[in-house]
Amino acid sequence: MAIYAGCDIPEELYYHPAHDLWVRLEGDDTATLGMSDIAQTAAGKLLYVRFKGVGKRVRPGQSAATIESAKWVGPFVVPFAAEILAVNTAYEQTITLANTDPYGAGWMVKVRLLDPPAARAELITGAAAVAHFQQRIRDNQIRCYRCEDV
Amino acid sequence: MKTIRVLDMGLVPPLRSQAIYHGVAYAMTPETPDTIILVSPDAPxxxxxxxxxxxKEVDTAYCAEQGLPIYRREVGGGAVYLDSxxxxxxxxxxxxxxxxxxxxxxxLYIQPLVETYQELGINATLRPVNDIHxxxxxxxxxxxxQMGSADVVVGSLMFDFNFALMARVLKVPSEKMRDKIIQSLNEYMTTMRRELGEAPDRAQVTRAYMRHCAEALGAPLEIQEPTARELEVTEEIEARFLSDEWRYMKGGLRQSGAVKIHADVYLLEAAHKAPGGLIRATARLREGRIDDLTLSGDFTMLPAFAVGALEQAMRGVSLEPAAVLARVGEFYASMNAQSPGVSAEDWTAAIMALKAQAPQ
Structure with a gap:
């Protein structure tokens, strides 16, 4: 796992360069997605997550959820065509999961890739992902931090 | 240096004043210039x-009676009253x-707002993260x-503000709470009219604001018109904002029960059932301490002025059980007050019940 400016960038995960999210590919056509350490830091402490329904299909760039933090509202974007298989209902009990454990308990949605080769072509991983995020961190003078459990 | 586009929309219907920035954001393409929209609603x-x-947030019956529309924005935060x-x-x-x-x-967003106020002679400063004091x-x-491929930041230049109507449109647990909201808004909010004695000329303020935006962003500003596509998307947004599905969206953000006045000041109300009757505590908290407190209910406390004295005694106390109980104890020790069926622990429980309502 690479850590840069306090930001974890797990090299085994996949990322989309235009969105601060991670993708864990599981099997041929399923994946779990979540907010990256940079995304949760930028958003700040979450107050609310509204998920789209399980079974719903999203086009590339559409959101699978809306997120509200103390100072910001935004979509959780799925960068490729997908069907939502599951949403993380644990947010109903602990809204700050993405702030405390973004790559683990703080996952957002599990999806089925509707066009796996096209989806994979959009993603970066390993050293390329680390280099991309290091540049993004430098450009934005970000330093990541995690909320303490509440 | 890319030119920043300004859309000076003037006075528009309330729905348009909310929908326009959503429309411009959702219509954004890679070619769209960064845009600053200046707009006021022509009605409250x-x-x-x-x-x-x-x-849960707005007194819908009152709004309907007064003909005040209610719109949901795609920006967070609480319910507000807005007008021209x-x-x-x-x-x-x-x-x-x-x-x-x-x-x-x-x-960055607040800098030109602060500088505009300062140019008018108002001692405005940024109060991080996102307030102007x-x-x-x-x-x-x-x-x-974030809306589509746009980042959106919204705020306002406050010429004037109707504190009483702001408090009136909110759904609150009691009229006592509403009175306290009005009093607190008056105490902890201000406007250009209040600071200057009269509201300044709108065109002058707009010019100053644009000049300070150009300086803060390091780019020239140019007044343009929204594109046909932007207006089309704005109309689609307006249709969505009027739909019942959007207006009555359920399962929303659990509110803490507190009404935020500003970053450090909240109003709260809570109740506790003591053997001697119900105690309702309505309080204003400032930086975690009791700034103002009203105790009401069907309890008995003698002499009659003792309740007021207890309310006064609690001012400045930190909202911690030990501190509250200690101050209540001091009150009983210093005054021969009688409250059958209501102990110092009951007052403490009623006051500490406020903490459950407080934002984390």
Whole structure:
């Protein structure tokens, strides 16, 4: 796992360069997605997550959820065509999961890739992902931090 | 140096004043210039945060009676009353043009607002993360959102503000709470009219604001018109904002029960059932301490002025059980008050019940 400016960038995960999210590919056509350490830091402490329904299909760039933090509202974007298989209902009990454990308990949605080769072509991983995020961190003078459990 | 586009929309219907920045954001293409929208509603309305539940936040019966529309925005935060005395300053920028760090993004957004106020002779300063204060009083609020491929930051220049109507449109547990909201808004908020004695000339303020935006952003500003596509998307947004599905969206953000006045000041109400009767505590908290407290209910306390004395005695106390109980104990030790069936622990329980309502 690479850590840069306090930001974890797990090299085994996949990322989309235009969105601060991670993708864990599981099997041929399923994946779990979540907010990256940079995304949760930028958003700040979450107050609310509204998920789209399980079974719903999203086009590339559409959101699978809306997120509200103390100072910001935004979509959780799925960068490729997908069907939502599951949403993380644990947010109903602990809204700050993405702030405390973004790559683990703080996952957002599990999806089925509707066009796996096209989806994979959009993603970066390993050293390329680390280099991309290091540049993004430098450009934005970000330093990541995690909320303490509440 | 890319030119920043300004859309000076003037006075528009309430719905358009909310929909326009959503429309410009959702219509954004890679070619769209970063845009600052200046707009005011031509009539009053109430506006709720993205994930709020309308009927839990706003007195819908009152609004219907007064003909005040209620719209949900795609920006967070709480319910607000808005009218033509605020000039909304809505930034719709390409993603990644504004700082990713929200504290820096708000600082950039707020800088021209603060400088505009200062140019008018108002001692405005940034109160991080996203408030503007004038000698401890808040002047307007701000919020940020991502909409499509745009980053949006919104706020306003406050010419004037109707504190009583703001308090009136909110759904609150009691009229006592409403009175306290009005009193607190008066105490902790301000406007250009209040600071200057009269509201300044709108055109002068707009010119100053644009000049300070150009300086803060390091780019020239140019007044243009929205595109046909932007207006088309704005109309689609308006249709959505009017739909019952959007207005009555359920399962929303659980509110803490507190009414936020500014970053450090909240109003809360809670109750505790003591053997001697119900105690209702309505309080204003400032930086975690009791700033003002009203105790009501069907308990008995003698002499009659003792309740007021207890309310006074609690001012400045930190909302911690030991501190509250100690101060209540001191009150009973210093005054021969009788409250059958209501002990010092009951007063403490009623006051500490406020903490459950307080935002974390």
């Amino acid at each position: 309305y109430a506006c709720i945060g993205y994930h709020q539940e309308l009927e 005395d605020q000039l909304f300053t809505q930034w719709v920028f390409q993603r990644n043009r504004l700082p990713l760090d929200l504290e820096r993004r708000f600082a 004038v000698n401890g009083r808040k002047i307007g609020g701000t919020g940020a959102a």
